[in-house]
Amino acid sequence: MKLIHGRFFMSFLYVNESKCKKDGACAMACPMGLLQVEPGQSIPKAIPGAETLCLQCGHCLCACPHAALSLTTLKMEDCVPLKKELHVGLEQAAQLLKSRRSIRRYKSEPLERCDIEALLETARYAPTGKNTQPLSWLVVYDAALVHTLAAHVADWMKDMLRQQHPMAAWLQMDTLVKTWDAGADLLLRHAPHLIVAHAPKANPMAPQSATIALTTFEIAAAAAGLGACWAGFFQLAAGMWEPLQKALNLPEGHISHGALMLGRPAVKYYRIPTRKQPDVIWR
Structure with a gap:
């Protein structure tokens, strides 16, 4: 791991130390469990072999509220911020x-x-x-x-x-x-x-x-x-x-x-037809 211009580089992952709040959100979001962090104490670190196991899904980036990390294959600036006004209920x-x-x-x-x-x-x-x-x-x-x-x-x-x-x-x-x-x-x-x-x-x-x-x-x-x-x-x-x-x-x-x-539809619809009730087994 190297510190370059305020950023820690760990193979394919790099973290901006000035932005990172050490909250562990990125590690919690990773579906493969590839990041390790002690909340409040350390910046995230990739486990050995993480570069090979990474799915490139971007969960870690998108779960970071501080935009503090990026991957070599996926930059934080390429991830589109969510717009609260477009939330669908x-x-x-x-x-x-x-x-x-x-x-x-x-x-x-x-x-x-x-x-x-x-x-x-x-x-x-x-x-x-x-x-x-x-x-x-x-x-x-x-x-x-x-x-x-x-x-x-x-x-x-x-x-x-x-x-x-x-x-x-x-x-x-x-x-x-x-x-x-x-x-x-x-x-x-x-x-x-x-x-x-x-x-x-x-x-x-x-x-x-x-x-x-x-x-x-x-x-x-x-x-x-x-x-x-x-x-x-x-x-x-x-x-x-x-x-x-x-x-x-x-x-x-x-x-x-x-x-x-x-x-383009040739017919316009004004109602929602009924459907049969779901057949559900709860266990």
């Missing part, structure tokens, strides 16, 4: 979450790219196992290409019907295909955009990470007055239908782990 959050609808009718005009980028900016903060952040994104912005992908889903369903696959009857694919052939898209709902979360197939963190990130994206879209809906038929086809996989042209080794239709 439970009542507001509950209304947003309960009033969120799966949007299946969209206005035809495209969104501004900056609107989609803002949603991705929020979704990238979704939690991931061990902060691995394994996801990449494919934004199918062109509505014509979304329609082409929907056609691949229809072709997959036709093949499933030919095989008499059990899933075909369960998902009523015969009705969906007839509707598609008649010119109505119940597969991707004539959505102007499609958002695909993809990651390496071998990454065990990817499926859950994609579900959490896409859910975050969907809630952010609702907060922005936009509409999204999980593209379940698309996701099933993307895992089974090679022509669709080729059309997606994802990076080598990557697969789709989930997708959302996205656009």
Whole structure:
């Protein structure tokens, strides 16, 4: 550990001694227990091997009220201060979450790219196992290409019907295909955009990470007055239908782990429908 210009440097961690109040908040926040401190007596010290074990989650930085420490890989000045005036109470959050609808009718005009980028900016903060952040994104912005992908889903369903696959009857694919052939898209709902979360197939963190990130994206879209809906038929086809996989042209080794239709809602909602009571076991 070295003292340089009033800051103690410990490999990847450095502490500003003039700011540090020795309160131990950083050590308490670290999910891996990598910092040691005697409250009121010493500045935080990293345990041996901490640099290798660190998740780069930033908990230690964000829990320090005095902005007294940084990592070599994450600077205090890069962490955005919380704004108290933007705090969301439970009542507001509950209304947003309960009033969120799966949007299946969209206005035809495209969104501004900056609107989609803002949603991705929020979704990238979704939690991931061990902060691995394994996801990449494919934004199918062109509505014509979304329609082409929907056609691949229809072709997959036709093949499933030919095989008499059990899933075909369960998902009523015969009705969906007839509707598609008649010119109505119940597969991707004539959505102007499609958002695909993809990651390496071998990454065990990817499926859950994609579900959490896409859910975050969907809630952010609702907060922005936009509409999204999980593209379940698309996701099933993307895992089974090679022509669709080729059309997606994802990076080598990557697969789709989930997708959302996205656009501006064509229908406005004024109420929250009821849902069944939670089935809970307390122990």
